[in-house]
Amino acid sequence: MNVLMKKPTTGEETGKHALAGNQRLYALVAMILIYALFAVFGRNFFSFETAVNILDASYYIGFLAIGVTFVIITGGIDLSIGTVAMCSAMIGGVAWEKWGLPFIAGLVIILVSGALFGLLNGFLVSRLKLPPFIATLGTMMISLGISSIVSKVQTVNFPSRTSEEGWFKSVFSKVQLPSGAMLPTGAILLLAVLLIAFVVLNKTKVGRYTFAIGSNEEAVRLSGVNVVFWKTIPYIISGLCAGMAGIAYASTYTTVVPGAGQGFELDAIAGVVIGGTSLSGGVGSVFGTLIGVMIMSILRIGLPSMDLQPHYQKLFTGIVVIIAVLMDISQQKKR
Amino acid sequence: MPEQILNMTGVSKSFPGVKALKDVHFDLFAGEVHALMGENGAGKSTLMKVLTGIYQRDEGEITCFGEPVHFKNTREAQDKGICIIHQELNMMNHLTVAQNMFIGREKSKGLFLDDRAINDDAVKILAKLGIAINPKEIMGHLTVGKQQMVEIAKAISLNSRLLVLDEPTAALTDVEIEHLFKVMRDLKEQGVGMIYISHRMDEIARITDRVTVLRDGEYVGTLVTKESTHDQIVRMMVGRTIFEEPKQKSTCPPDAPVILEVENLNAGRMVQDVSFQLKKGEILCFAGLMGAGRTEVARALFGADPKTSGTIRVKGQTVQINGPQDAVNAGIGYLSEDRKRYGVALGLSVADNSVLSNLDAYSGRLFIRQREINQVASRYVDKLNTRTPSIRQLVRNLSGGNQQKVVIAKWLIRDSDILIFDEPTRGIDVGAKSEIYKLIHELVDEGKSIIVISSELPEVLRLADRVLVMCEGRITGEVEAGASQETIMSFAHQRQEQPAV
Secondary structure (H helix, E strand, O other): OOOOOOOOOOOOOOHHHHHHHHHHHHHHHHHHHHHHHHHHHOOOOOOHHHHHHHHHHHHHHHHHHHHHHHHHHOOOOOOOHHHHHHHHHHHHHHHHHOOOOOHHHHHHHHHHHHHHHHHHHHHHHHHOOOOHHHHHHHHHHHHHHHHHHHHOOOOEEOOOOOOOOOHHHHHHOOEEOOOOOEEOHHHHHHHHHHHHHHHHHHHOHHHHHHHHHHHHHHHHHHOOOOHHHHHHHHHHHHHHHHHHHHHHHHHHHOEEOOOOOOOHHHHHHHHHHHOOOOOOOOOOOHHHHHHHHHHHHHHHHHHHHOOOOOHHHHHHHHHHHHHHHHHHHHHHHHO | OOOEEEEEEEEEEEEOOEEEEEEEEEEEEOOOEEEEEOOOOOOHHHHHHHHOOOOOOOEEEEEEOOEEOOOOOHHHHHHOOEEEEOOOOOOOOOOEHHHHHOOOOOOEEOOEEOHHHHHHHHHHHHHHOOOOOOOOOEHHHOOHHHHHHHHHHHHHHOOOOEEEEEOOOOOOOHHHHHHHHHHHHHHHHOOOEEEEEOOOHHHHHHHOOEEEEEEOOEEEEEEEHHHOOHHHHHHHHHOOOOOOOOOOOOOOOOOOOEEEEEEEEEEOEOOOOEEEEEEOOOEEEEEEOOOOOHHHHHHHHHOOOOOOEEEEEEOOEEEOOOOHHHHHHOOEEEEOOOHHHHOOOOOOEHHHHHOOOOHHHHEOOOOEOHHHHHHHHHHHHHHHOOOOOOOOOEHHHOOHHHHHHHHHHHHHHOOOOEEEEEOOOOOOOHHHHHHHHHHHHHHHHOOOEEEEEOOOHHHHHHHOOEEEEEEOOEEEEEEEOOOOHHHHHHHHOOOOOOOOO
């Protein structure tokens, strides 16, 4: 069996987040079933290369999805994650390639850019009380513009494996082991970030207030908590993760094109919803998010292996998302 | 001599278009339970919001525990030891009991939250108040009564010396009310001062030391509870006396035809084999404890909830009711318990809400006939004495009693023959209550037939020609007007004997 197919555990969550727990279980089962389906019926699906492809496809979307999970749990949404990821990658890339800064500085700049865009979103939503949909839509367009401006509408190339900073790909994407196999270091990084996100969400004040605000923001405010501050944090986290997604994308595909990123956010949000996080807030899980993202990747890789055209993937993703939301609604009604 | 822990003098507060508080006085001693009464819109909530820092006062002085204060937010008030238990509970339903109690004061072990510590502390606090609730239970899974207990425990754990309780018993069972009063007496002995906002006269008489009355934003007076009478207080609140005598005899003629028959209605655990009849021109009351299943019967009858079985006959004809549409077409109207959620569209005007059940009659193929809507809405605002600046006023800006009148207007405009009122005067002050009772009698005089669901026995006795008592989903008793509270209460407690295990 495929050793690298890490299946996240769902046993830890107590009745505390039972609603998300149930749906996560369904999502996990669905993922296994869909994988099994393709493994049996698909051409060359059940192989190491395919598994690596699936992880590759989940990779940068995974970072986006983990970050936006926080925002969605507060009952908000972040449409800017895709373009912010690419814009941040662009800024960092330009800083290194065109302005001559050391590469590490470029990477740091990517993360800081993401976080700053997140801060902007947080400010617009928490302080100025804009509806998250509108605020992040605005940021999405702003980041598209900045991406083109900073790069002077030219593509940016990140270090290839053979260049001086070739460790970039080894650390953030894949590294060739002495045995000849490729170790997906990027996936390991994603899992590390996932674990950190899990701990933050469930064991720290940040996470506690994220759930609380999503459950009843007014109650939290009347309890004397500085809601404007704590509601901004999830957006900063989302932006930071978008920065990570930018690094992930750059390490996988090397070239970053100005004005890219639109559409990534929908894949990420679809993954979050499939994984059991409710768009109405108060309930959610990052493990579920990862399962949701992987289900979509499996579909994206698996459908061509059954000789179905790639555009069928969008159709099936849409159907899966609707099923996931219907399940969410019926769970809510049951209470 | 107990110390004066609160002194508010000359407090005024205005909002655009309305002077909510005019030169109001209020004071409180340690260990005192001081009732704050007044009609809806009299200024009670506003006064408390000024006290707890949600609003800033325009004029006046407030002294707290001996020092002059001017709170800019709830945190400052909380730090000074003042806490308010809101009428509409403020909690995060997805979090646990302990997490709710300690929001903003989480305990940490290094970088991480220590939930075990807050669970232990929560258990201790709840035990001290005699409340048996598991701190790991999710808030949203508790009954409203238990949620309120948690909110009170939370306030106590904040070392509050001054508690404001806003309509605390509205959603509690009798047992829970007794529990609450016991907790309040303990708090009195500990020197905690409590401001008690309620419309329930019998409770005020039992638990409070003094009563202060506001009317239209102005201070009317303060009485010592033991030395005052019900009539005195009511007169201060509305400026006139109101009689609330129980009905001695049914006013429905004995030969009146049966207008509604329900047979073998079943809908889950809360509605078990319910059968009854309603006569034309009758006021039939459903009494019982909260959770007895009365609302569920009404909703099943009205088609708001699915039923597993049951025959419904209106004016002798069997009707198929699969949804509210069918019920409304059959001439049944339902005023739900929770009018804000189910009765009105808060963002729409009085006029638009009034015709909500009957829009077809006021629109052509393409367009709505707004002028006719405005006319009929105005007519009913006059008829029901609804207090609103205009029919274009958004319903969310009206007081509870007036919102209720808009809902009643809606069903009258629809010309429903059978009206089901579910807790029609909940959260409504004495003056408006009396108007609604009068209205209900006018409606039966005009030939309508009315079912009233109520948890307030005095209200049931005042209105009913006949009373059906329910307990745990079954009808346990039927009495005529003139029955005693004790008889009704005993039926309300008549539970199904469980077979010995």
